[in-house]
Amino acid sequence: MASCDLSSVLTDANWAMYQTTDIDPLQPPSLNEPLQPLTTSLFTLMPSAHEQPGWRLLPPQYWTKQNTMEWISHHVDETHFDACTLNMSSCSMDGVTLCQMSHQALVSAFGSLGERLFHSLLELKAKYGASDMTMTCDFLNNLLDEYPEILNVSGGESIYDLSIVNEHQESAYDIDGPVQDRPKTMGDMTPVSDNGYESGSTLPDSLDSSNARICLKITPVYSDSGSDSDPDTPDTPCPRTASGTFRAERGELKPSKRGRGRPRKQSHSSEDYGQIKRRKHAPRGTHLWEFIRDILIHPEQNPGLMKWEDHQQGVFKFLKSEAVAQLWGQKKRNSSMTYEKLSRAMRYYYKREILERVDGRRLVYKFGKNSSGWQHGEAGL
DNA sequence: TCGGTCTTTCCTGGTT
């Protein structure tokens, strides 16, 4: 590439954006600190242990800004596009925003590269099906329900232009152009339901929320210059690979071999932490097996992540193990979740007979007698 | 405050 290399540009942008390695969404945004885009803090996905970029693992609607940048970078590299002609601010968007962009908007933002990006996006949307946007919206709705203070930034300023819109108010999605220009592969982005994980509930809640049919429109309004690292972030820098991605996998973040066990969470300032403690504990009842079960019993919201092998027997299979793990990680606000860790937690269920072993079959598990809600006719289905 | 529960993380070794 001639004069500048987008990878390095994007890398620097990523570096600035992701210096804070562990954002705690519980902590109310402070005007004194750089603002983290909501979707970034929610959906941050580090490259997996296998160096598979997040955008390859997840539907575009789930992409973080980093994923979007990696995806753009990928196409820049493939087409030898001159990155100097790109506006960095155009690249800085999460998947939700990206999916709302029309063909015209993409071409306008990325020039000749926009055409390629548009078709790539169409392919990815088609690949992952149409229901993912709904999950994203519902996830955000859940978050808003649980942490309404996100909307109430001290000083009366709103970080996010965040509005709840009726699905039929199509203008709510209008960002760059006429509605008819937008891709139609997202199932018209009709929000359906949530899985109710956050509240620890299962189906009834989700059905309720499906009736509500609301979606969030979120427009982050933050300063480009606000990339200072979190004061509580440990000194350990976040290593990057040559391609500009982060390597958060085992050992690579640590200067030396660490001991066993779960590492201590990022410390908060005593004041902030106290506020969190006073506010509310994250509700219990969000168990992994329930999360798995709810993915399985909501096939319309399951973009090929898992499938029943024998529903009667409770036998199921992971189709996209890493993607499920990432989804679980999103739910637990843990961007470093992997299938390896998830599967370890799954194996603990054997002892409690929530799951049963299925010998000789990879990625296949079976619900045990101490699980419930997965059988036909259960859980209000 | 404490103990139980439920993960989460790391690890070694085996299997596919």
Next chain:
DNA sequence: TAACCAGGAAAGACCG
């Protein structure tokens, strides 16, 4: 060789 499986060990987070 990579991906997955099995399970021990240790520790964090949550909750009653």
